[in-house]
Amino acid sequence: MSAPELPGFYFDAEKNRYFRLLPGHNNCNPLTREGLQREEQERRRLRLLEEEAASVGTKSPRVGLNSTLLLQKRHLGLIPGNSYSRLIHELKVCSMRRQRLEVRSPDSSSPDTDNFRLIVADSACERVFTVNDVDHGGCKYGIMNFHAGSKGSLSVEMCDNLYFTNRKVNSICWASVTHPDSHVLLCLVGIAQTPGCVSLLPASLFSNSNTDQPGMLCSFKISTAWSCAWCLNPQADKNFSTGLSRRVIVTDAVTGRRQTYGVGSDVLAQQFALRAPILYNGGRSGEIFSIDLRQRARRGHGWKACRFYQESAITSVHVLQDENYLVAADMKGTIKLWDVRVTKAVRQYDGHHNEHAYLPLHVCEPEGLLLAVGQDCYTRLWSLGDGRLLRTIPSPHPASKDSVPSVVFSSQLGGRRGLPGLLMAVRHDLYHFPYSCDYGDGNALSKGC
Known part of the structure; x- marks a missing residue:
């Protein structure tokens, strides 16, 4: 159960306590809602980068979609050529890995x-x-x-x-x-x-x-x-x-x-x-x-x-x-x-x-x-x-x-x-x-x- 939101306070789930949000820009290292949102966004970005590195090529954009199944359906004439090409592109997109140039x-x-x-x-x-x-x-x-x-x-x-x-x-x-x-x-x-x-x-x-x-x-x-x-x-x-x-x-x-x-x-x-x-x-x-x-x-x-x-x-x-x-x-x-x-x-x-x-x-x-x-x-x-x-x-x-x-x-x-x-x-x-x-x-x- 999430903690109730209190005006002027921020609840830290890890420390299980509330902290006061400091208004204005004259405080040293003020704790503001905008700053907390930026920190949460950065944590999410780093988490997604880790997930990307671990799962690229293993996730499918559609349930049950994989190259082997698509190829079988194509050979059996169960899927049109255009649809096959489009779905293969979707799989390829999910397998792209980042390289610095x-x-x-x-x-x-x-x-x-x-x-x-x-x-x-x-x-x-x-x-x-x-x-x-x-x-x-x-x-x-x-x-x-x-x-x-x-x-x-x-x-x-x-x-x-x-x-x-x-x-x-x-x-x-x-x-x-x-x-x-x-x-x-x-x-x-x-x-x-x-x-x-x-x-x-x-x-x-x-x-x-x-x-x-x-x-x-x-x-x-x-x-x-x-x-x-x-x-x-x-x-x-x-x-x-x-x-x-x-x-x-x-x-x-x-x-x-x-x-x-x-x-x-x-x-x-x-x-x-x-x-x-x-x-x-x-x-x-x-x-x-x-x-x-x-x-x-x-x-x-x-x-x-x-x-x-x-x-x-x-x-x-x-x-x-x-x-x-x-x-x-x-x-x-x-x-x-x-x-x-x-x-x-x-x-x-x-x-x-x-x-x-x-x-x-x-x-x-x-x-x-x-x-x-x-x-x-x-x-x-x-x-x-x-x-x-x-x-x-x-x-x-x-x-x-x-x-x-x-x-x-x-x-x-x-x-x-x-x-x-x-x-x-x-x-x-x-x-x-x-x-x-x-x-x-x-x-x-x-x-x-």
């Missing part, structure tokens, strides 16, 4: 101790654009190159050229100007007398070894942009969007021509559909709405192709391959799958933790997975198909607001020779969670990936 740098005499804040991989997951905080304020950014070796090993090399800015990087996406992922689109927040801007940077700019011309390098003066997205649909070729306060701007990167749409709140998340030139947006008001670029902007909201709402500010939107469906996350920790045809939520993914942070989500459709890092610094993986929570990965570092991990999941980390796996950047460390190769059908995985 060493990042090789051209300047090996000065190890990198700046904290990672964002990592965003290109479509082949051979390059990862990184943003790091620096001690004196501002940030630096560059590109890490990944190379897959034998048996799923991964080597990482930092680019030659790193760029520094005293401005904050709000949003990043890869852009295909001259060829796939040839550029990086970067939203920089203005400070003091320095205005905000959106820069389109060629990836070759970050390598001294490239003797070719860097290609298109341009900057667009745009006041504080919260989000950005690049359009891959041929009908809006070389166009990108930026989400601002009460505005959405769609810009032609070649001509600089702009189309502006007025909205009711800050636009925090954006993504273009692939088959049609339609831009999906998520606002601070909780509204999710789409813009069809084939229609001219008009006053009011008549140009919004569809509109629906979640309860809090939208932090991420992701259009699925079947573009009738969209996944959205908000600042209350709610993640929902929407059918945009009827503007109705058809599935919810429970367990994500967010109170006020700007956190992305990641959808990996070939593996049938959805990933998100919570404000509590836990990385969670769900089954995209039925919403089941498959795994919760504790951070290798104590939880704090400046140590929320940034992650990437790919079917082929490091390129064609790479295996599926998770890449995690937290503080100044980089971790790799590769699939194990001790069970499952490699042919099925290759088809699924």
Whole structure:
């Protein structure tokens, strides 16, 4: 039986007695409820890390699910190929073990101790654009190159050229100007007398070894942009969007021509559909709405192709391959799958933790997975198909607001020779969670990936 809660006191179960909570900040080592919660969270994290080390690969995300049974059912024709591949991926996800990666740098005499804040991989997951905080304020950014070796090993090399800015990087996406992922689109927040801007940077700019011309390098003066997205649909070729306060701007990167749409709140998340030139947006008001670029902007909201709402500010939107469906996350920790045809939520993914942070989500459709890092610094993986929570990965570092991990999941980390796996950047460390190769059908995985 738990002890009753007394106002101003804390009950220590180990010592079986109450202790007074000390208010204010003038006491030496005050015992506060917030501090006790942090201690309990840290004990839980350490306990989960121990359980992870002891049980990885032995726990199944579903009762009775194991590779031997799945393989038997597949040979007997009792399970479709797609379902078999998805379930094998679930088993593989639960068997991933953490490995710390060493990042090789051209300047090996000065190890990198700046904290990672964002990592965003290109479509082949051979390059990862990184943003790091620096001690004196501002940030630096560059590109890490990944190379897959034998048996799923991964080597990482930092680019030659790193760029520094005293401005904050709000949003990043890869852009295909001259060829796939040839550029990086970067939203920089203005400070003091320095205005905000959106820069389109060629990836070759970050390598001294490239003797070719860097290609298109341009900057667009745009006041504080919260989000950005690049359009891959041929009908809006070389166009990108930026989400601002009460505005959405769609810009032609070649001509600089702009189309502006007025909205009711800050636009925090954006993504273009692939088959049609339609831009999906998520606002601070909780509204999710789409813009069809084939229609001219008009006053009011008549140009919004569809509109629906979640309860809090939208932090991420992701259009699925079947573009009738969209996944959205908000600042209350709610993640929902929407059918945009009827503007109705058809599935919810429970367990994500967010109170006020700007956190992305990641959808990996070939593996049938959805990933998100919570404000509590836990990385969670769900089954995209039925919403089941498959795994919760504790951070290798104590939880704090400046140590929320940034992650990437790919079917082929490091390129064609790479295996599926998770890449995690937290503080100044980089971790790799590769699939194990001790069970499952490699042919099925290759088809699924």
